[in-house]
Amino acid sequence: MQTGNQSAQASYRKVNIHTTAGSNISGKVNIGAGQRVSDLFMETGQPFVVLVDFVHRAGSGKVLLVSKRQIVWVEPLD
DSSP states (O other): OOOSOOOOOOOEEEEEEEETTSOEEEEEEEOOTTOOHHHHHHOSSOOEEEEEEEEETTEEEEEEEEEGGGEEEEEEOO
């Protein structure tokens, strides 16, 4: 018997993000089941997008938070 405390499965999509500062960042975003990448960026309740396994001209890392206000465009890669 399972309780109501089930953990959600992660569903990662690769994206390229271009920011207002002219930076291009590649990484993966976790979208919910049945969601599109655009749904994640259109949510108004969350001001930041979490990127994992990101690559940026200044380096790379495991996790990066990007303010949605600083995003010009997003390109889904897969």
